[in-house]
Amino acid sequence: MTRRPTILDVAREAGVSKSTVSLVVQGSAAPRAETRARVEDAMARLGYVRNRAAAQLRGADTGLIGLVINDLRNPFFTEFAASLQGALSGAGYAAVIANTDEDPDEQDRVTAAMLEHGVAGLVMCPTHDTRAETAMRLERAGIPAMQVLRRMDAGGAALPFASFDYRTGGGDATRHLIGTGARRIVFAGGLDGRQITRERMEGYDAAMQAHGLETRCLPGRPSRTLGREIALRLAAETPRVDAALCFSDLVGLGMLSGFAEAGVAVGRDIRVVGFDDIEEASLCHPALSSVRCDIGGFGRDVAATLLRWLGDGVRPPDETRAPVTLVPRASSAG
Structure with missing residues (x-):
């Protein structure tokens, strides 16, 4: 190598990320001993010398x-x-x-x-x-x-991509609603054509089709406002829809408000399930059933994955899906 070796050269030689080499150079305790040894060996073979001035200019020591x-x-x-x-x-x-x-x-x-x-x-x-x-x-x-x-x-x-098993959540929620006796079940909210909307709808579609039931989607940018508007629209229809699976809890919370305004008793006249299980879902009245995504645990898992990548050069899988859990409450269980 005729030019001065760079941190990228060391990373390629050692088979780790650029950030891992930077951590070793900085003396961080994050990389494992074997990873550190591999990086140090690569630095020695290439004759790498740290340019401290350049490192300070690019903020490599900021963490x-x-x-x-x-x-x-x-x-x-x-x-x-x-x-x-x-x-x-x-x-x-x-x-x-x-x-x-x-x-x-x-x-x-x-x-x-x-x-x-x-x-x-x-x-x-x-x-x-x-x-x-x-x-x-x-x-x-x-x-x-x-x-x-x-x-x-x-x-x-x-x-690398990490998310939740939305398809399973949509299917579990729909089967729960069917189990309560609901047959005219709509999917409320979600931007039409977006991948995350498709994922949350796939389980709904499969469960409805498995029971010979007709699917119906009422799309829109997820919000409380959209949920309220959909609820007011459904309350005026005859025959009335008897259940709704919402793209998100925000849509579900808006539907609770809209149905209350229209004099429709959620949990009795119509059943509603949200998605995400944010804190407000368990605190509203009636309490909103929801597909629980452990977003706090997910955040910690993503941090751990990134730290392994930074410290040891362990790249995560191309796709990771965290499990979800249906939490029935009064809005669907009565």
């Missing part, structure tokens, strides 16, 4: 992890960010958190800024319509980077 979230106003994503940040903090890392508000342009801006400031790794819950260039930028950065809860619509295949 920062980037966290890019599509909608921090949603309690589901807020809890994920808080649990991930807490786990990273316990390992000596600081999380730099950005809210993109479902804007792919803002996502590109904050991602570029985080990379410029030398984050050691990055976790992204991508916006809808994320550009392929966004994933390419993360790949070129040479740092551990994951997509979570949503998969990028384009170009994100090379980034």
Whole structure:
């Protein structure tokens, strides 16, 4: 090698990530002994010498992890960010958190800024319509980077993906509603054509078809407002729908409000199940049944996965799915 070896050369030689080499160079205790030895051997073979001035300029010693979230106003994503940040903090890392508000342009801006400031790794819950260039930028950065809860619509295949088993959750919730005697069951909320909507609907569709029942979807951007509007619309129909599986708890909470306004008793006249099991689901009246996604545990698991990648060069699987659990409450169980 005629030029001066770089940290990327060492990473390739040792078969680890750039961030792992950086941790070894910094004297971090995170990498395992065998990983550290492999990196040090590679440095010796290549004649690598650390450029301290360059390291300071690029912020390599900051111990920062980037966290890019599509909608921090949603309690589901807020809890994920808080649990991930807490786990990273316990390992000596600081999380730099950005809210993109479902804007792919803002996502590109904050991602570029985080990379410029030398984050050691990055976790992204991508916006809808994320550009392929966004994933390419993360790949070129040479740092551990994951997509979570949503998969990028384009170009994100090379980034490890972690989420929940939404299909199983949709099926369990639908079979629960059928078991209560419901037959006219709608799927309420979710943007039409989006992958996460399809995943949550797949279990619903399969369960309905298995029982010879007709499916019906009422799409829309998930919110309390949408749930209320759907509830008022359904309350005015004859024959009335007798159950609803909601894309999210926010839609479910809006439906509780709308049905109350229309004089329809949830849990008796109509049954409702939400998705995510945010804290408010168990505190409202009637309490909202929900497909529980352990988002706090998920955040901690993602942190542990990223730390293994950073410390030991252990890249996570291309796809990981965490289990879900149906939590029946008064809104569907009566």
